[in-house]
Amino acid sequence: MYLRRSTTVKYVLAAVLGAVIYCEWFIYLVEQQYWVDLECQDHDTSCTKILFIADPQIQGDEAVPPPLSYIFNWDSDRYLRSTFKSVVDYFKPDILVYLGDLMDEGSIATMPQFHGYAKRLANIFDWDFPAVQVWLPGDNDIGGENEPIRRDKVEEFEKVFVQPSIVTYSNVSIYKVNAITYTFPQKADEVPGTDNNFKIVASHYPVTMRTMFSKKIINAINPKIFFCAHDHESKYVKQNKDLTHRVTTWFNIPKSTLTITFNDDTLYEIYVPTCSYRMGTNYIGYGAAVLENNQKHLRYTVFWSPQRFPFLFFYLAILVILFLYCLVFCIAKLIYRKSKPIAKSADMSPLLERL
Structure with a gap:
């Protein structure tokens, strides 16, 4: 009864409820106020919106033993689902490009x-409007960074995420390049009549830093721009078509937009940041690009996601405070009961002595 009547407990519970509402729902609405309005112009029928999802790395079964793994997996999956839904509802992309490292333990699973x-990925990245999907593997999906490439996982990834190596939407073609296995689509993989499409190379590993490999891709595909992931960082590289004069620029200022006008001399590779809060960086988000004016211009930004760890630490602090409060209250109540004098009746002598 005391706990229910305690003003302190009521205030604490109200604060916890308010914090949960803010951290689990309202924060995603607040974060949208820091996003760029990246919309197509009404008169531009050629406009195409592309969303890039990089390194979600959903946590596996082996990292943390149960039952903690259930809690950790549930929270990280829910965070990805919430941020993704917030972004797609806001941006409504025509193409969704998943840039690999979809799973944290795919290569060893x-x-x-x-x-x-x-199945967890399908449940997390779910939307309710028409859009084209492009799925690429990362080293955590098929191996290749600190372990051998798992050929069985390469084949299984292609079976689960079955689609052609070139995905076309309208007059835009996404070329799925695998810089882990050093493979890329060939001329025979192209759909007839798409030679003049706007060509984008999407890869998990950065491509242009691998000079010989990237030159093969440029000669075979002649892409307009590269998009990659893996580094968990938001930046872009600007260089000449011969891959000289390479300049890297960080891209992590809120409400900033990169505008590119394509020409024959300059080549860009854009690094998309991770969308998972578990990757050890505070810069978490989704890359978004708008191709417009008959694919002559591209505008790119990052829809930043709220940090998660400060809220988890806040929840932990609240639980510790509640635990300590209950512990102190119980100890105080116990001491009070022991110290309370026992009321004696007028005659405490045994019954037989009083007869």
Whole structure:
């Protein structure tokens, strides 16, 4: 009864409820106020909106033992689902490009685990409007960074995320380049009649820093721009078509937009930041690009996501405070009961002595 009547507890519970509402719902609405309005012009029928999702790396079954793994996986999945929904509802892209490292333990998972992770991804990245999907593998999906490439995972990834190596929408073609296995689409993979499409190379690993490999791609595909992930950082590289004079620029200022006018001399590679709060960076978000004016111009920005760890630490602090409060209250109540004098009746002598 005391706990229910306690003003302190009522205030604490009200604060916890308010914090949960803010951290789990309202914060995603607030974050939108810091996003760029990246919309197509009404008169531009050629405009195409592309959303880039990089390094979600959903946590696997082996990193943390149960039951903590259930809590950690649930929270990270829910965060990705909430931020993704907020972005797609705001931007409504025509193309969704997943730039690899979809799973944290895909390369070491059993096939049942691999399929379970794929189902979680389908549940996280779900939307309710027409859009084209492009799925690429990362080193955490198929191996290749600190471990050998798992050929069985390469084949399984292609079966689960089955689609051609060139994905076309309207007059835009996304070329799926794998800089892990050093493979890329060939001329025979192109759909007839798409030679004049705007060509984008999408890869998990950065491509242009691999000079010989990127020159093969430029000669075979002649892309207008490269998009990559892996580094968990938001930046872009500007260089000449011969891959000289390479200049890297960080791109992590809120409400900033990169505007590119394409020409024959300059080549860009854009690094999309991670969308997962578990990657050890405060700059978390989704890359977004708008191709307009008959694909002559591109505007790119990042829809930044709110940080998660400060809110998790806040929840932990609230739980510790509540635990300590209850502990102190129980101890105080126990001491009070022990110190309270016992009321004695007028005659405490045994019954037999009083007869």
